[in-house]
Amino acid sequence: QKEVEQDPGPLSVPEGAIVSLNCTYSNSAFQYFMWYRQYSRKGPELLMYTYSSGNKEDGRFTAQVDKSSKYISLFIRDSQPSDSATYLCAVLSGSARQLTFGSGTQLTVLP
Amino acid sequence: DTEVTQTPKHLVMGMTNKKSLKCEQHMGHRAMYWYKQKAKKPPELMFVYSYEKLSINESVPSRFSPECPNSSLLNLHLHALQPEDSALYLCASSHLAGGLSGSYEQYFGPGTRLTVT
Numbered sequence: 098q099k100e101v102e103q104d105p106g107p108l109s110v111p112e113g114a115i116v117s118l119n120c121t122y123s124n125s126a127f128q129y130f131m132w133y134r135q136y137s138r139k140g141p142e143l144l145m146y147t148y149s150s151g152n153k154e155d156g157r158f159t160a161q162v163d164k165s166s167k168y169i170s171l172f173i174r175d176s177q178p179s180d181s182a183t184y185l186c187a188v189l190s191g192s193a194r195q196l197t198f199g200s201g202t203q204l205t206v207l208p
Numbered sequence: 209d210t211e212v213t214q215t216p217k218h219l220v221m222g223m224t225n226k227k228s229l230k231c232e233q234h235m236g237h238r239a240m241y242w243y244k245q246k247a248k249k250p251p252e253l254m255f256v257y258s259y260e261k262l263s264i265n266e267s268v269p270s271r272f273s274p275e276c277p278n279s280s281l282l283n284l285h286l287h288a289l290q291p292e293d294s295a296l297y298l299c300a301s302s303h304l305a306g307g308l309s310g311s312y313e314q315y316f317g318p319g320t321r322l323t324v325t
Contacts, residue, residue: 129312140298140316141251143210148311185250193263194239194302194312198250 098123103186103199112208116173120186120199123167129189130162131196132171134182141185145171176206210235212317214299220323223289229320231282231299238305240282241314242274243298251298251316257282258304289324296321 103120110116118132128149133141145160147153147169153160159172169186186199212233221227231240238259243251256264257276271293273285282299302314 131314133316138296138321140212140214140296140318143313143315146311146313189312189314191264193256193258194304194314195241195253195256195264196251196300196314197253201248201250 100124100190100197101186101188101199104202105200106202107205108202109205109207110176112176112178112206114176114206116171116176116180116204116206118171118173118184118186118202118204120169121167122169122188124188124190125164125167127188127190130160130169131187131189132158132160133185133187133198134180135185135201136182144184176204178206178208181205210313210315212299212301212315214297214317214320216320217318218321218323220325221286221289222325223291225289226285226287228286229284229297229299229322231284231317232280233301233315234280235301235315236279237301237303237315238279239302240276241300241302242282242284243300243316245296245298245319255284286322289322291324294322294324 132145135141150164157174161170183201187196240257242254245251255274260276275283296319298319299317
């Protein structure tokens with residue numbers, strides 16, 4: 098079983114839609130969770146960082162962690178064509194704070 | 209400032225060449241990372257430096273040789289690479305002890321796109 102599993106997509110939505118991106122993880126000891134956005138041929142950009150359970154909101158983005166079900170989600174409200182990218186969930190582990198990524202979900206927001 | 213810089217942006221090298229990738233950060237981070245990313249795949253961890261010492265080597269072939277000259281710089285020396293080593297090479301950095309905010313956010317550079325011919 099992979100440590101982090103991500104809904105693979107691809108996902109295509111109309112502009113203005115609410116987008117839900119989801120991952121599950123296997124190790125209940127994980128406490129730090131991140132979402133990255135990666136545009137084509139660029140480096141990953143940190144979008145959201147969450148510790149333990151709960152919600153975190155930043156503008157149109159909300160990250161949610163449910164530790165009881167080992168489920169992490171990213172919601173994008175009022176999606177824009179500029180949100181078209183690959184979204185990667187990641188969990189942090191180990192003394193060296195290394196990241197393990199999900200496989201990524203490619204999102205296209207159609208104007 | 210959360211910037212990690214990488215040079216060069218693009219690199220084409222033959223299988224007999226020796227080249228180096230460079231990475232720099234000025235966020236006071238004491239953990240620095242090299243990742244390799246193939247097309248349509250997530251980044252895969254290669255090496256981790258903690259306090260300028262190599263702490264993790266994910267069984268990377270010896271044709272990749274990392275170096276951390278100081279707390280701000282990270283190099284990846286390349287020698288006798290194979291065409292299958294063509295990929296986007298990403299550098300990242302983070303706090304090790306949680307920083308002032310107690311966080312471990314990991315920031316990535318833009319990457320070096322490497323093509324081995």
